[in-house]
Every structure is written in C-alpha cells, then in structure tokens.
Amino acid sequence: MDARALDDLVAAFRARTLSHAEWTHAAHLSVGAFYVSRLGAAEALGRLREEIRRLNDCHGTPNTATSGYHETITAAFVRLLDEGLATFAPEVALERRLEALLAGPLGGSRVLLAFWSRELLMSPGARAAWVEPDLKPLAFAAL
DSSP: OOHHHHHHHHHHHHHTOOOTTTOOHHHHHHHHHHHHHHHOHHHHHHHHHHHHHHHHHHHTOOOSSSSSOOHHHHHHHHHHHHHHHTTSOTTSOHHHHHHHHHHSGGGSTTGGGGTSOHHHHTSHHHHHSOOOOSSSOOOGGGO
C-alpha cells in the first residue's frame, strides 16, 4: 500500500464511508498502524475505540456484549503494532513497515489465538474490557 492509499483508507475510516466489506483485518491493522505511528499507542487506542464504534453504527453493527467493538482485540493489536513498528529504523516509511508487518504473523486474522484461548478472547468480558492473555504474555517478539 502506498502513502496515498493509506491516507485514503484512513480518510474513509474517519468519514465513516468505508464499507463493511472494506473493513477487513488488513484495513483494521492499517488504520491502527497509522494512528499508532502518528499519535502513540495510548491516544491511538482512545481514538480507535470511539471511531470503530461509530463505523460499526454506520454499518448497522450493534456494539453489544456479543457484537461490534471488541476492547481486548483492539488493545492487543494496538500494542502489537506499537511494538512491531518500533522494530524498524525510524527512517523506514510507515507504508513499508506496515507492508512487512502484514506479510508476517501479525497479518494473520487468528494471530491473537496464540495468546488467548478462543473462549476467553470471544467472551463478553473481553469484548467489554481488557482481559490479560491466558496462554502466554502478549508481546510482538512472541509472534
């Protein structure tokens, strides 16, 4: 993805014009990486919480205990993106770093199951609030 395509993706996400079909795992990570790189992990997480919920509303996806926004998944990916982006030299363009991260384990949609059991990760409690992994500590280096 080039810089223009990433900017366009983020703009569509912010404007809530990104279609449900376009809101893929790679799109989630791309938007997350953009926010983490520009805002830092803590502020990125706050913005993503709000904006993912709003996008879900536009898609007609209810944000409930069993649907929509998922705090543990979002927070986990923000942390993994923060750690993963930091493994590159600062002069490497975000688009190149993101491309490499998506080509690795982080690009797999089931990557978090290396850290959480499916039951715990998909629980209403994990959807509502951060839940520590039950299989192994969350770390980019553990991928």
